[in-house]
Amino acid sequence: xxxxxxxxxxxxxxxALRSATTSAQTAPTLQPALAPIAFLLGSWxxxxxxxxxxxxxxxxxxxxxxxxxxxxxxxxxxxDLSRNGKATESFDQIMLIYPEGATLHADYTDGxxxxxxxxxxxxxxxxxxxxxxxxxxxxxxxxxxxxxxxDTLAIRFEVEPPGASAFVPIATGTLHRTx
Numbered sequence: 001x002x003x004x005x006x007x008x009x010x011x012x013x014x015x016a017l018r019s020a021t022t023s024a025q026t027a028p029t030l031q032p033a034l035a036p037i038a039f040l041l042g043s044w045x046x047x048x049x050x051x052x053x054x055x056x057x058x059x060x061x062x063x064x065x066x067x068x069x070x071x072x073x074x075x076x077x078x079x080d081l082s083r084n085g086k087a088t089e090s091f092d093q094i095m096l097i098y099p100e101g102a103t104l105h106a107d108y109t110d111g112x113x114x115x116x117x118x119x120x121x122x123x124x125x126x127x128x129x130x131x132x133x134x135x136x137x138x139x140x141x142x143x144x145x146x147x148x149x150x151d152t153l154a155i156r157f158e159v160e161p162p163g164a165s166a167f168v169p170i171a172t173g174t175l176h177r178t179x
Contacts, residue, residue, distance in 0.1 A: 030070045033099035036124035039147055040064045040073060040097075042177045049079075049155075049173030056081045056088055058173055073097040097130075106130045108143075115141050137162050151177035 030038050041064050049058030060079035067074045075095040081088045093110035104120035118133035127146040134140045140160040148154045153175040158167035 030066050030073070031099070033104065034066075034070065034073060034097070036122050037073070037097070037104070037128045037145075039125055039153075040075075040128070040145060041066060043179040044153070044175040045178055046155075046173045046175050049171060051081065051171045052169045054081075054083070056083045058171060061178075062175060067096075071098065104128070104130070106143075115143075117141070117143065134160075140167075142167050145175075148174070153177075 030041075044062040044064070045060070046062070047059045049060070050056070051058060058079055058081055060077055062075060062077045064073055064075045066072075073096075075093075075097065077093045078090070079093065080090045091110050091112075093108065095106050095108040097104060097106045099105070103118075104122070106117040106120070108115040108117070115132055117130035119131050121129045121131070125147070127144065129142055129144040132141040139162060142156075142158045142160070144154075144156040144158075146154045146156075155171075155173050155175055156169060157171045158169050160167045
């Protein structure tokens with residue numbers, strides 16, 4: 001057993017306390033505009049997703065974290081699609097959620113598609129629905145997260161085709177918090 005002096009022990013204790021304090025001070029907290037959607041933060045998994053138009057099933061994982069000192073939430077996903085138990089496609093996607101003006105915005109990409117969500121409807125601590133800005137001859141998209149049980153989110157991705165007056169589902173699923 002190694003013996004250390006009182007002064008050395010005090011220095012080690014001070015360094016440990018400083019390290020713990022620094023970690024607590026740098027842990028990002030969300031800015032007030034994002035606080036109502038703090039329920040999104042964490043790591044999530046899903047095995048119950050469905051893709052409406054192809055009949056595929058989706059499974060994957062998602063991490064949503066506070067970034068840039070809590071002024072944004074970054075969503076990182078990996079999704080595996082399959083049909084009849086056989087893998088058909090895998091892809092990664094990201095989405096940055098941030099306040100701008102009086103509303104929340106989000107920008108999504110999977111490397112092939114880009115969606116700019118220009119508005120959000122929020123029920124604090126319960127749900128958020130991001131809607132893309134309608135444009136002539138272009139579809140409008142809506143992405144909704146809703147708390148359905150402790151550590152469980154329902155997710156719905158919908159489209160309103162040009163000229164239509166209602167959203168139709170593209171994909172739905174359930175996310176379960178892992179951390």
